[in-house]
Amino acid sequence: MKGARVGLVVHPASVNKKLEHAADVALKSNKFRLNAFFGPQHGIRGETQDNMIEWEGFIDKKTGLPVYSLYGRTRKPEPEMLKDIDVVVVDMQDVGSRYYTFIWTMEFCMQACLENNKSVVILDRPNPIGGHITEGPVLDMNYTSFVGQRPLPVRHGMTIGEIGNYLRNEFYPSLNFHVISMKGWKRKMWFDNTKLPWVLPSPNMPTLDTAIVYPGMCLLEGTMLSEGRGTTRPFEIFGAPFINPDALIKRLDEFKLQGVKFRPMYFQPTFQKHAGKLCGGAHIHVTNREKFKPFKTGVAILKAIHELYSKEDLWKQPPYEYETEKMPIDILAGSDRLRNDIEIGVDLDKMEKWWSEECYLFAKNKRKSYLLYD
Numbered sequence: 001m002k003g004a005r006v007g008l009v010v011h012p013a014s015v016n017k018k019l020e021h022a023a024d025v026a027l028k029s030n031k032f033r034l035n036a037f038f039g040p041q042h043g044i045r046g047e048t049q050d051n052m053i054e055w056e057g058f059i060d061k062k063t064g065l066p067v068y069s070l071y072g073r074t075r076k077p078e079p080e081m082l083k084d085i086d087v088v089v090v091d092m093q094d095v096g097s098r099y100y101t102f103i104w105t106m107e108f109c110m111q112a113c114l115e116n117n118k119s120v121v122i123l124d125r126p127n128p129i130g131g132h133i134t135e136g137p138v139l140d141m142n143y144t145s146f147v148g149q150r151p152l153p154v155r156h157g158m159t160i161g162e163i164g165n166y167l168r169n170e171f172y173p174s175l176n177f178h179v180i181s182m183k184g185w186k187r188k189m190w191f192d193n194t195k196l197p198w199v200l201p202s203p204n205m206p207t208l209d210t211a212i213v214y215p216g217m218c219l220l221e222g223t224m225l226s227e228g229r230g231t232t233r234p235f236e237i238f239g240a241p242f243i244n245p246d247a248l249i250k251r252l253d254e255f256k257l258q259g260v261k262f263r264p265m266y267f268q269p270t271f272q273k274h275a276g277k278l279c280g281g282a283h284i285h286v287t288n289r290e291k292f293k294p295f296k297t298g299v300a301i302l303k304a305i306h307e308l309y310s311k312e313d314l315w316k317q318p319p320y321e322y323e324t325e326k327m328p329i330d331i332l333a334g335s336d337r338l339r340n341d342i343e344i345g346v347d348l349d350k351m352e353k354w355w356s357e358e359c360y361l362f363a364k365n366k367r368k369s370y371l372l373y374d
Contacts, residue, residue, distance in 0.1 A: 001032045001121060007077075007085040009038040009070075009109060011102070012045060013093035013201040022091045022123075027063065034065065035084045040092065040105040041071040042202045071101075075146065075322075076108035082116045091123040093201040094160040095211040096130075098139065099147040099218045099332055101321070102201070103163050107149055110164070110172050119176040120168075124161030124372070126182065128191035128198075128211045129289075131157050131373060136215060136295035137355040138362045139334035145323040147332055151366070153359045154295050154334070155215040157187075158367065165370040181372050190289065204234040213284050216298025222329030223314050225305065226279055230269030237267055238301065239281015241274055242312055249282060251304040255348055259292030261285045296352055299338065306342050315339065 006026065014022040026034045037044055043055045044067055054072040059065070068081045077088070088109050092102045106122070113120045136154025144150075150167060152158075158166070161179035168177040191198060191208045200206050205214070210233075217235040220227035228237035239245070245264030252262050262282040269275050286292045306314055320328035330336045341351050 001087055001089070004032045004086040005035045005084055006032050007036040007038055007082065007088045008034060009040070009088060009090045009092060009105065010044060011040055011042065011092055011201060013199040014091045015197070015199055017196055019197055019199070036065055036081065037067045038070055038077060038088070038109070039067060041101045070105050070108065075105065077112040079116055082112060082118055085118060087119045087121055088113050089121045089123065090160070090164070092160060093125050093199070094127065095201060095205060095214060096127045096155060096157070097215045097218060098152045098154050098156060101146055103160060104146055104149045106160065106164060107167050110167060110175055110177070114172050114175045120178070122161045122164040122179045124159050124179055124182050126185050126189060126191055126194050126196070127157065127159050128208055129155070129215070130190050131159060131187035133157055134359050134363055134367070135293055136359060137334045137338065138358040143326060143331050143335050145326070145331040146321045148334055151362065153362055156367070158370070159372065162370050162372050165372065166366065169370065170366070179372065185373055187373055204229055206234070209286065210235050212286055212289055212292070213294050213297070216294035216296065217284070219298040219302060219329065219332055222316050222320065222327065222332045223302065224273065224312070224316055225314070226269050226273045226281070229272040230275055231267050233283065236284050237265070237281065239267065239279040241277050241279055242309055243280035243305065245280045245282060247308060248280070248304060251308060252282070252300060255300045257293070257297055257300060259286060259288035259290070260297055261287055295355070296348070299342070299351060300348055303342050303348060
């Protein structure tokens with residue numbers, strides 16, 4: 001980066017431990033020249049509250065520098081955006097789930113830099129839900145989308161730098177690519193163990209608690225159920241107008257899921273699905289985050305609601321995240337197997353067996369080669 005012209009990919013959580021934003025830190029440097037900003041889904045400032053809301057670029061009033069949107073007219077930096085840049089520096093806080101689109105924005109930046117002979121530097125950050133636990137199916141490449149562009153388990157247990165490492169070595173080996181690794185981070189650390197301040201990386205990721213349940217509860221985006229957007233506890237609260245909370249909790253308790261309790265409740269979303277309508281559902285309370293399996297919990301919720309309310313149309317139809325043909329639940333799960341298993345009533349533990357095998361094989365054959373931390 002010494003003497004380079006830099007483009008910075010950032011969002012609201014791109015801060016240091018003093019809560020100084022990366023943009024301000026970069027502007028103070030006399031070692032390189034900051035020439036542009038790039039922003040992912042939800043905007044460089046996190047201002048687009050709802051899901052799948054595009055935004056367009058602008059000139060930053062504070063610096064006079066261009067801000068390019070990577071979630072609007074394009075999701076991949078165009079040659080014109082890179083003409084005054086030598087190095088694209090990615091500094092984004094990920095949340096440890098394959099669906100979270102920031103890692104795929106990173107991949108599009110890697111593609112563009114390879115095509116335009118630019119370099120990429122990733123400033124690594126903690127996986128907030130730990131780097132020691134993996135869970136869920138591995139993406140089938142027939143189901144690629146902006147919530148999964150490459151084979152990864154849903155809960156990947158990797159940092160954004162480690163995923164960058166994987167993408168570079170598997171798909172872009174000639175890219176000039178570097179990861180600035182962290183000091184002091186261990187794989188079994190949760191975000192609150194780091195003593196770093198939590199800043200919302202996106203508007204509906206307000207707390208670490210949200211990130212912990214997200215690998216399972218994001219599946220509800222592929223359904224007609226509210227995933228709690230429009231409430232103060234998105235992804236921890238879920239439901240729909242047709243659900244009887246007590247009946248639902250009774251069925252969920254029969255699964256004997258570890259590390260979690262469900263509290264029956266009613267709520268009224270202020271926006272998104274079922275906005276302004278009274279919904280029955282539950283609030284997820286994680287009692288042991290080491291034992292809690294978020295993906296299995298999300299599947300148990302879908303399975304219980306499908307059984308109890310079989311006449312309701314559970315699955316959301318496309319489009320979803322730039323995919324216009326495949327079912328949203330399928331691109332989230334990484335194939336149609338999960339939906340088909342739920343529809344024919346396959347036992348939850350039998351379902352867990354097949355996705356655990358996929359997860360194990362990926363960890364053994366791919367993931368371990370690209371880990372940067374003990």
